[in-house]
Amino acid sequence: MFIGIDDTDSPAGMCTTYLGAVLVRRLKSAGLTIRETRLVRLNPNAPFKTRGNAAICIEASGRPETAFSIAAALIDDLADLSCENTNPGLVVTEERPDPAFYWKAVRDFCTIEEAKEILEENCALYRGWKNGRGLIGATAAAASVLPDLTSELLAYRRREVWGTPRSVEKASIFAAEAATYPHTWDSADPQNSVVVCVPHTPDPVLFGIRGESEAWVREARALVRAEESEIEQIWVTNQGTDAHLVDGTIGRLLEGRSYRVQGTVAERATTGAGGHVSLTILGTDGERLRCMAYEPTKGFREIVRALLPGDGILAVGSYKNESLNLEKLRADRLVADRLLRPPLCPDCGRRMTSAGRDKGYKCRECGRRAGDPEIITTPRAIRTGWYEVPPTARRHLSKPLVRDQGEA
Numbered sequence: 356m357f358i359g360i361d362d363t364d365s366p367a368g369m370c371t372t373y374l375g376a377v378l379v380r381r382l383k384s385a386g387l388t389i390r391e392t393r394l395v396r397l398n399p400n401a402p403f404k405t406r407g408n409a410a411i412c413i414e415a416s417g418r419p420e421t422a423f424s425i426a427a428a429l430i431d432d433l434a435d436l437s438c439e440n441t442n443p444g445l446v447v448t449e450e451r452p453d454p455a456f457y458w459k460a461v462r463d464f465c466t467i468e469e470a471k472e473i474l475e476e477n478c479a480l481y482r483g484w485k486n487g488r489g490l491i492g493a494t495a496a497a498a499s500v501l502p503d504l505t506s507e508l509l510a511y512r513r514r515e516v517w518g519t520p521r522s523v524e525k526a527s528i529f530a531a532e533a534a535t536y537p538h539t540w541d542s543a544d545p546q547n548s549v550v551v552c553v554p555h556t557p558d559p560v561l562f563g564i565r566g567e568s569e570a571w572v573r574e575a576r577a578l579v580r581a582e583e584s585e586i587e588q589i590w591v592t593n594q595g596t597d598a599h600l601v602d603g604t605i606g607r608l609l610e611g612r613s614y615r616v617q618g619t620v621a622e623r624a625t626t627g628a629g630g631h632v633s634l635t636i637l638g639t640d641g642e643r644l645r646c647m648a649y650e651p652t653k654g655f656r657e658i659v660r661a662l663l664p665g666d667g668i669l670a671v672g673s674y675k676n677e678s679l680n681l682e683k684l685r686a687d688r689l690v691a692d693r694l695l696r697p698p699l700c701p702d703c704g705r706r707m708t709s710a711g712r713d714k715g716y717k718c719r720e721c722g723r724r725a726g727d728p729e730i731i732t733t734p735r736a737i738r739t740g741w742y743e744v745p746p747t748a749r750r751h752l753s754k755p756l757v758r759d760q761g762e763a
C-alpha cells in the first residue's frame with residue numbers, strides 16, 4: 356500500500372517528514388513491513404506551501420486499515436492544527452494513483468476536488484483535516500513515480516530542544532562535504548563559506564544530507580558531529596532532479612510553472628536596488644522575457660552580468676510575477692565582445708570622427724577620410740556551457756550541475 360501525507364506543519368513548527376519518520380517506526384512496531392520511504396517536493400510556486408512544499412509517501416505491506424488508523428492518530432497528535440494554513444491530508448491506497456496527478460502537482464496546480472476524485476476512483480482510505488488541502492500533496496506523493504531520484508538522510512532533534520539553537524559542528528559539515536562530494540552535495544557552500552544543510556526554522560530537523568544514494572548519505576552523515584538526534588530517516592526523493600521543469604516558449608509561459616526557455620540576450624543585465632539582477636531575453640518573434648537573478652544567488656549574478664546582447668542562452672527557472680527566476684542557465688552562443696570606434700588619422704594621428712551615418716570617418720584636422728572603424732575585441736568573461744546558482748540559493752528540485760558530470 357501507499358501511505359501519503361502532507362500539510363502537517365506550520366511556520367511555528369513540525370515537519371511532515373518528521374511525522375513520517377515517527378510513523379515508520381510505529382508501523383514497524385505494529386508489524387507492518389516498510390518497503391520504501393519517499394519524500395517528494397511539489398510545485399515550488401504552490402501558494403499555500405509552508406517552506407519547501409514537501410509531501411511524503413511510505414510504501415508498506417500490511418492491513419491498510421491498521422496503517423490508516425495509526426497514521427491518523429499520529430496526525431491528530433503531531434500536526435500543528437492550530438495554524439490556519441495547516442490542513443493535513445492522509446491517503447492510504449493499495450493501488451498507486453495515476454502518476455499524471457503527481458506530475459501535475461510538481462509542474463502545475465491541482466485542486467482538492469481533483470485529488471478526491473482520484474481517491475474515490477482508487478477506493479482509497481483518506482481523510483482531510485480542516486479544509487483538507489493536504490490531500491493534494493498526500494495524493495501526489497502516493498501517485499509519485501521517480502524516473503530519476505536522489506537520497507536524503509534527515510536527522511531529527513530530541514523534542515526537549517525543539518525551538519532552541521541547533522548544535523552542529525560547522526567544520527564537520529565542511530569535512531563531510533569535502534570527503535563525499537560529488538556523491539553528496541549542498542551540505543555546505545564552500546565558496547560562500549556557509550553551512551546549507553542545517554535549518555534555522557523551529558522545526559524538528561537537525562540537518563539533512565543529500566546525495567546520490569543511501570550509501571553515500573550515510574557515509575557523509577558518519578562524519579558530522581552534532582547534538583544527539585532523536586531519530587534519523589533516509590528518504591528516496593525527487594530533489595535535485597529538475598522534475599519541475601518543462602520546455603517553454605517566450606510569450607507562452609504560464610504563471611507559477613517552471614521552464615527551460617531558449618532566448619537571445621536583448622541588452623546587458625541591469626542591477627537594481629538590493630543587488631537583484633535583471634536580464635531581458637528575446638524569443639524568435641521578438642517577444643521579451645525578463646529573467647531575474649536575485650541577490651541571494653551571489654556569484655551567479657556575475658555570470659548574468661557578463662552576458663552580452665546577441666548571446667544565445669537556455670534560461671531555467673520558475674515563471675513568477677512575469678519574470679523567470681533563474682536557477683541555472685546554459686550559454687549556447689557567445690557573440691564577440693567588440694567595441695567599434697573611429698580610427699586614428701594615418702596622417703596626423705588624431706582620432707577621427709563620424710562623417711555622418713554610413714559615410715565613414717573624417718579627420719577634423721586634415722580632412723582625411725576613412726571607411727572602417729577601429730575594432731577593439733575584448734576576451735569574453737564567460738564561456739559556453741552551464742552555470743548555476745550556489746548551493747545556498749538552490750531550490751530543492753533543482754538538479755545540481757555536478758549530477759551530470761560524467762554523463763555524455
Ligand code: ATP
Pocket residue numbers: 361362363364365369370371372397398401402403404405406407408409410441442459460461462463464465466488489490491492493
Ligand atoms: P514542509 O516542507 O515543511 O513539509 P511545505 O512547504 O510542504 O512544508 P505544506 O504545509 O505541505 O508546505 O503546504 C503545501 C500545501 O499546498 C499542501 O496543502 C499541499 O497539498 C498543497 N499543494 C502542494 N502542491 C500543490 C499544487 N501543485 N497545487 C495545489 N496545491 C498544492
